Amino acid sequence: MPQSDSDGVIPTKTIQISVVIPAFEEELQIERTVEVIDAHLRPAGVAHQYILVDDGSRDGTWRVIESLAARRPDVCAVRLSRNFGKEAAICAGLQALHPEFSDACIVMDADLQHPPEVLPRLLAKWREGFHIVEGVKISRGRESIANRIGARVFYRTLGRLSGVNLDNASDLKLLDRKVLESWNRLSEKNTFFRGLVPWLGFSHATVPFDVAERAGGTSKWSKLQLARLAVNAITSFSSLPLQIVTILGLCFLAGSLVLGIQTLYMYLSGIAVTGFTTVILLLLIIGSAIMISLGIIGIYISKIFDEVKGRPRFIVAETVHAREAARVAGLTSPRAPSP
Ligand code: UDP
Numbered sequence: 001m002p003q004s005d006s007d008g009v010i011p012t013k014t015i016q017i018s019v020v021i022p023a024f025e026e027e028l029q030i031e032r033t034v035e036v037i038d039a040h041l042r043p044a045g046v047a048h049q050y051i052l053v054d055d056g057s058r059d060g061t062w063r064v065i066e067s068l069a070a071r072r073p074d075v076c077a078v079r080l081s082r083n084f085g086k087e088a089a090i091c092a093g094l095q096a097l098h099p100e101f102s103d104a105c106i107v108m109d110a111d112l113q114h115p116p117e118v119l120p121r122l123l124a125k126w127r128e129g130f131h132i133v134e135g136v137k138i139s140r141g142r143e144s145i146a147n148r149i150g151a152r153v154f155y156r157t158l159g160r161l162s163g164v165n166l167d168n169a170s171d172l173k174l175l176d177r178k179v180l181e182s183w184n185r186l187s188e189k190n191t192f193f194r195g196l197v198p199w200l201g202f203s204h205a206t207v208p209f210d211v212a213e214r215a216g217g218t219s220k221w222s223k224l225q226l227a228r229l230a231v232n233a234i235t236s237f238s239s240l241p242l243q244i245v246t247i248l249g250l251c252f253l254a255g256s257l258v259l260g261i262q263t264l265y266m267y268l269s270g271i272a273v274t275g276f277t278t279v280i281l282l283l284l285i286i287g288s289a290i291m292i293s294l295g296i297i298g299i300y301i302s303k304i305f306d307e308v309k310g311r312p313r314f315i316v317a318e319t320v321h322a323r324e325a326a327r328v329a330g331l332t333s334p335r336a337p338s339p
């Protein structure tokens, strides 16, 4: 959607797309990923640039990205000061690109599991006028049974608790500039990209795709990180768990009323039994219910604590070609902000 700015400067090439790729220990294939994406975007006739974010990798990922940026001025490299996680790396990439230079951006993985063959279809939907185009997984690729079950339980729970249906959703997304500008206005520190993008609203289309095999290396998500992401996502979108604590409390109150009446009756009628087992069981049940409830409340308090501290979502150690990448990819002057 090329448009002129107030000085009448019209982009030299056709459309400007920024491709944001978070990369954590992807030295084996990051360069090939860029080449394959090139091969699919060039025929589509779009001027494009890359924002490659190294999420504190300990292998040679930064070396590869940096040398790529040295050879190709349309590659912007961002290095985070440590591993902040994929969500933060995506935020860093979206923040590094200059919305005034981009008509849209595409977020995708560095391991080619989001097949670049779908990119022309994402662009076609965007050209039809949709502001958000999401890649939706038809199949989840090769995955352990535990991960498959975990994902299913997580999405079902999230759907039930928050009404947000993210079944088969992925981080492969195309965002129009308007959406990008709204994203950059979000101030929360704990982001869940996949869930927050639909929350922004705007018109929305989906493009199905099959998750491909990893191009190289292995997935770096540990079970603990996945569990943390799931808890973070659920508590970001729903406060229902807190209300469940109250409901649990009410259930116990009802139970204790019944038991209280029974105990009093037995005492008054002189047949009070030495209900030792009952006492122990009650203690255990109530004790664990209180602990779990406190835990749930604790999660929310820690989230409030994180937000109140106001620390940045990530820290950038260095960047290469931040502005240059946009200029080289085909624009001579920033565009006017969208109306
Ligand atoms: N990633 C990242 N930081 C991390 C973990 C992963 O930037 O701490 C990137 C990774 O390099 C890849 C994408 O996020 O581009 C998806 O990660 P991965 O392939 O490990 O996850 P999976 O495909 O198993 O969901």
Ligand code: MG
Pocket (backbone or CB within 6 Å): 109, 111, 113, 214, 219
């Ligand atoms: Mg992957």
